[in-house]
Amino acid sequence: MFKLEKSFYSKTSMYSFFAIVILFFLMWVSTSQFLHIDMALLGYMIGTGVFAIGLVIRFSFWIYRAATNKVATRSVKNLFTKERMKRNAKSITKTLIDNILLQKFIFKRGLYRGIQHIMISWGCIISFAFTFGLTFGWFRFDLVDPETYQMVAFNIPLITMAAHGWLAEIFYNMLNIGAVMVLIGVSMALFRRIRDYDVKVTQRFEFDLLPLYILLAVTGTGLALTVSYKFLDGWMHPHISLVHQITVVVMLMYFPFGKLFHVPIRPLATAVPMSYQETLKVDTKTCKSCAQPYSNDDQIADVQAILKQQSFDLQLADGTYLSDYCPACRRRMRALKQMNLEAPKGNPYGPVNTNNGIHISGFGKKRTDDFYGIEEDVKKDLGEEKEYEPVSR
Amino acid sequence: MNKIMYLEFERCIGCRACQAACRECGDHDAKERNYVEYVDFTESRQTFPMLCMQCKDPACARVCPANAIQITEEGVVLSAMEEKCIGCRNCTFGCPFGIPKFDFEKNKMYKCDMCYDRTRDDIPPMCASVCPSEAIRFIDFDEMQQLRRRRTQMNLVEGKKPQEGNKWDYVPEFFGVYTDSQ
Known part of the structure; x- marks a missing residue:
């Protein structure tokens, strides 16, 4: 590994290179040697490639931090320890369900925030999964006969469905469902950010508001596409499609460098139950x-x-x-x-002396001599003073 | 922000008004972020207030695996960013002064941010504005220097002299955020 690293500009560039190689290898496999690429999605494909590089770079710098590295290393070590298998499985399942699927802790911060966050996150996850899958050809829909569609994932034929069946309808509208969810969530989030004074105090435009505007632009243009082909006979469809593509690429470029980066680093939360706390609060x-x-x-x-x-x-x-x-x-x-x-x-754990010697409690007490820090010979001189009266002439 | 948070532990009378005020602050969710504790309950009833030092290079931020603790341009160390915090509590153990608190329910760390919404406009933070014995004060840099000098003089009157090895024992607690140009 060390030798291999030397052939690259840096460790990070090595990781980015492998990420891209893996990405295109998967694409090569699933599109049967680039046969089934959807050329309409070429812009998204290039955007996603850049997105992957950005993500790897940010991820690498994040993992090089001393604190992150320590926590992550311990978690990985614990993950492959035999005695901890049961605990690991439990921790991972618990974190996955509580923190990522249901996002319980956000609902505890408030019902409004919980709904807002679960809408945005699940809307985004659905849309991302679907877009990436289609862009790289990881899955596609083939027409078996005029009435039947077949879903092909990684070049392996899977389920078949009626072209106008309920399952097919869900797949056709998957991105619309995601977009509506994100739209609801983003509107709620923007409303909160505009109205709530406490949030305004520490919010920054480029960090807290910009991702919301970007998501809003993406969902807005995406839904406009649906409106265009469903109700307006495809009016302005190519133009809206281009605008949508631009907004999506902007979002993909922004993703690794802004607030949205909290999504890929969230799995580190498993480190808490896995390495640090067997049972919560104990x-x-x-x-x-x-x-x-x-x-x-x-x-x-x-x-x-x-x-x-x-x-x-x-x-x-x-x-x-x-x-x-x-x-x-x-x-x-x-x-x-x-x-x-x-x-x-002598005894660092013994009782403390709350009397610091400056303020003496009570009138009957006297300070010890060493408090004044008067030297021995001076003290002697002071003592001698009493033996004779000073003579004034 | 050119003002200083100035603490004098000896002045604390243990009324906990600062904690009550802290709970009232917006966004604090009725949970106080400061401390009033006994020095040694078996010895005396002396209490002391405790706030965040707002370190220039905070250990809490350095031990955070999620890089969630941010510092404002004025130098205030904020609570962990809610979207980044993974709830590991490293900050509470890394902090040399034991300041950050942790909310297990909401899975987030919260700590004294010097009432950032108030202090950035030079309004005293909640705790300082209610302290009846002036154990917590929010004052100008010059006033702070004066108080420190007076304090040293008081020690001299009492018969103690600061020496090279222990001169810092004569300086009362002061911390806060101030620009170097002051």
Whole structure:
């Protein structure tokens, strides 16, 4: 692998090259040696090729980050550990269903946001899957006889269906269904972004609003195509088709570099149940100071390794790291340090002295001599003063 | 934004008005993001307020595998971006000060953002605007310097002298966001 990498400009360019090779190999297989390419979709095909390269580049840079790399490496290692098979299967299924299929956590943030997000995400997934599949010829519809269509996936004939049957109708309207879903979701999202003050505070046009406008343009022109051929006898169809193609290519170019990039990185969420938390909210690692469980050994090891890799010096005098203490103890340590109240030398876990020596509690108490820090010979001089009266002349 | 968040732990009377105010802030979902805790309950009733330091190079952002923690141009470290956060809690363990909180239900991290919507317009954050004992203050850079100097003088009057090795013990807590040109 190392040698192979040397023949490329960089690791990232090697990965991009292989992504493109795999993509076109799949295309070659599924279109029976480029026989069944849909030439009307050529623009989309080139756009998707660029999209794939962009995605690989962004993905590579993301995975090179110290933190991401650590978490991903541990997850991959755990994935192929035999003893963890059951746990892995459970974690992956759970994340897939809860986080990606049903998106439960977004519904907990609000019903409105849940509906909005599930509409956009599933609308996009349906449309993307269908468009990519048709563009690269991964699946196509062949006419067996005038009344029957056959679906061919990767050049393997699959189901046959009546040309006007319900299944065929669903396939014909798949992109329309996706577009309507996205349209509803995007409208809801735009309405929220325009109206909600709290969201406005940190939103940025190019990051939060632009993807919504791009999606709106794509769905708008896409649905206009349907309107054109269904109700207007194909009025302006070639022009709308071209505009739609442009909007889609713009979206594909934008995808890896903007907000939409959160979609392909989401599967990393499986790392949480897979490597860090067997059961949610149950911690196994105990705090060095208060002995309360607050985390898990693997995660703290990862955090410490990531911090060390980036030269964060958070090691204490006794060799422990700040991350060995629970957050509450860390806050307390900071306050103690700041107020000069740390525990007396010897026992770092013993009771603290909340009297910092500046303010003495009660009138009967006196400060110890070492508080004033007066040197011995000076003290002696001060003591000698009392033995004789100063003589004034 | 040229103002400073100025904390004096000794001034805290433990009323938790700052936490109540924090819960009231928009977008906080009735959950406070700051802390008021006892130094050592068995020793005394002294409490201290705790907020985010808004680090220039935040450890929380560095340990985030999803690159979800962003810093505004004013230098405020924001809560994890909701669409990126994968809910691993690395930030809560990486933070040397134990600041970020985590919401298991909504699967997102939230932390003190110095009430960014207020402080970017030089309006004091919720906690500072309600603190009755001025343990949390939102003040000008010059005022902060004055307070620090006065504090050092007070220590001198009390008979303590800062020396090279321990001079930082005489400087009270201050943090916040200010430009270098100030």
